[in-house]
Amino acid sequence: MQKRQAIAPKTAEEFDKHVEKYLSMVLHHEEVQQMAEIAKKVFRKRLGDSSDTLRNN
Amino acid sequence: METCNSIAERLKDLPAMPGVVIRLQSLTKRDDVGSREVAQILEKDTAIVARVLKLVNSPFYGISQGVSSIEEAVAILGFNALHQLALSTAVFHTLAPGDSVLDINDFWRHSFGVGTITKHLCRGQSKDTQNEAMMGGLLHDVGRLVFASADAEKFNAFYYERAAVTDIEDEAEFFGVDHQTVGALLAEKWNFPKSITHMIGKHHCPEQAPEAYSLLVGAVSMADLLCHTMAVGFSASSYATDFSCAAWQQLNLEISDLEVILTDALSEIDDAEHIFSSP
Ligand SMILES: [Fe+2]
Ligand SMILES: [Fe+2]
Numbered sequence: 204m205q206k207r208q209a210i211a212p213k214t215a216e217e218f219d220k221h222v223e224k225y226l227s228m229v230l231h232h233e234e235v236q237q238m239a240e241i242a243k244k245v246f247r248k249r250l251g252d253s254s255d256t257l258r259n260n
Numbered sequence: 261m262e263t264c265n266s267i268a269e270r271l272k273d274l275p276a277m278p279g280v281v282i283r284l285q286s287l288t289k290r291d292d293v294g295s296r297e298v299a300q301i302l303e304k305d306t307a308i309v310a311r312v313l314k315l316v317n318s319p320f321y322g323i324s325q326g327v328s329s330i331e332e333a334v335a336i337l338g339f340n341a342l343h344q345l346a347l348s349t350a351v352f353h354t355l356a357p358g359d360s361v362l363d364i365n366d367f368w369r370h371s372f373g374v375g376t377i378t379k380h381l382c383r384g385q386s387k388d389t390q391n392e393a394m395m396g397g398l399l400h401d402v403g404r405l406v407f408a409s410a411d412a413e414k415f416n417a418f419y420y421e422r423a424a425v426t427d428i429e430d431e432a433e434f435f436g437v438d439h440q441t442v443g444a445l446l447a448e449k450w451n452f453p454k455s456i457t458h459m460i461g462k463h464h465c466p467e468q469a470p471e472a473y474s475l476l477v478g479a480v481s482m483a484d485l486l487c488h489t490m491a492v493g494f495s496a497s498s499y500a501t502d503f504s505c506a507a508w509q510q511l512n513l514e515i516s517d518l519e520v521i522l523t524d525a526l527s528e529i530d531d532a533e534h535i536f537s538s539p
Contacts, residue, residue, distance in 0.1 A: 209366040209494035221491055229485075229503040237515040242489045245522045 218246045277450040280305045281350045284343050285451055295334035302330045302346060311349045312342070319531035340388065344395040347452070348375075351399060357408035361416045362496050367405070369493030369529070371398050376528050377483035380521045381511055382476070393479055396459030399452070400480050401495045403443030403460065407435060408496075419496045426497040428464050440464055466507040478507025490522065492529060 212218035222239050229235045283301045287293045302309055309330060316333045317326060327333050334342050352371075356364055375397030382393040408415045418434050419426065428438040435442070444461025452460075458473040459480045469477035485501050487493070513521075 209363070209369070210491045210498065212491055218491070222489055225488055225498065232503045232505070234505070234508060234515055235503050238486070238518060239489070241515065241518045241522065242486070245519060245526065246490070248523065249526065 212246075215243070215247050215250060219243055278305060278308070278350045278354060280308060281347055282451075284346055287339070288343060288453075293339045295331045295339075298334045298339060298342065299330040305350075307353060308346060308349055311353065312345050315345055315349070315532075316342075319528075340391055344391055348395060348398045351402060351450075352405075355402070355405040355409050357405060357412060357415070360408045360412045361420045362404070362408050363494065366494035367401070367496070370487060370495040371401060371493070372532060373487040373490070373492035373525075373529050374398070374400055374480065374483045376532075377486050377521070377525045378476075378480045380525045381479045381483055381513065383521070384512065385475070389476070392453070392455050392459075392476060396456045396476055397480050397483055399443070399447070399456060400460055400463045400484065401439060401443070402446060403439030403441070404496050406442045406446055407439060415496075422497075427499045438464075464501050466504045474507070475510050478504060478510050481507055482511065486518070486522065490526065492526070 210221055212221050222242055223230075226235055226239055230239065280301055284298070287298065287301070302312070312330065313327060313333065315321075316323065316337065321337065323336055327336065330342075337345075352364075352368065375394045378393040378397035379390050382390050385393075407418075414435070418431075422430065428440065431438040432441075437445075440461050440463055444457050447457040447460050455473050455476050458469050459477050462469040462473075462477045463480045463484060466474065466478040466481040481501060481504055485503060488498060488501075
């Protein structure tokens with residue numbers, strides 16, 4: 204039986220795409236927009252990426 | 261389409277709550293539970309003992325000396341924490357799905373992730389509330405395990421194609437009941453504490469929780485959203501749960517607090533990684 208795989212973003216860009224897709228239905232809430240930014244920041248920190256400049260594409 | 265009754269009927273065929281856990285539940289009514297007494301009950305089920313000791317020795321609990329017996333674990337963690345560990349462990353052990361599209365390790369990781377984040381969202385609350393938060397988070401999606409173990413083929417047919425787009429209305433239409441409702445039925449059947457039953461039964465509609473449980477239910481709903489956002493584990497479907505403003509406000513946190521909460525929770529989840537490899 205083929206298993207469904209967990210979504211496992213490896214890079215900041217992949218993670219951003221995942222967050223935007225996952226939260227697309229609830230992003231109209233201001234709190235969720237802020238939450239999404241914090242999630243991206245936490246992910247970057249965990250990647251050991253101290254520079255925020257890498258991400259803005 | 262299946263009727264609600266036929267799923268409820270099937271609950272009767274599900275394995276009964278393991279005997280050791282029933283006996284443990286009966287101890288929760290007393291204040292004077294001794295560690296020897298707990299150990300004597302648990303030691304009858306070696307599979308549960310092995311799993312509980314593995315969890316207790318994980319960095320999550322921050323105990324530096326190795327814990328080699330249940331008696332020692334009760335002395336260090338207290339009866340309530342150990343009871344919750346034993347209960348969650350027994351549920352996953354009893355309902356582990358066989359040949360299914362659901363990867364049980366990913367499911368464990370999602371469950372543990374939601375438990376840990378729920379606990380951290382409740383950091384301003386009492387220790388007991390935090391313990392309930394952890395346990396309710398661990399068990400919130402147990403209804404999906406009920407589906408998978410009741411009829412793996414049907415489960416696979418539903419989730420394999422529709423994982424990204426499935427919401428609880430789709431589930432209710434397909435299975436006759438959604439995973440939060442069937443999870444709550446199981447929780448009632450197995451005599452879980454009321455708070456846990458509501459956390460399981462209302463995590464996708466926290467506004468419907470009775471007022472006494474609304475904080476915990478709101479916390480688990482928020483933690484589910486955050487856990488999916490952080491892409492921790494997988495629970496068969498990645499449909500976004502709605503954001504509840506009321507639930508968020510009740511937690512009395514600032515959005516900026518989430519940075520510390522998520523950082524702390526994710527490092528605890530990382531520390532517990534070895535637990536997921538053999539549930
Ligand atoms: Fe759920
Ligand atoms: Fe979930």
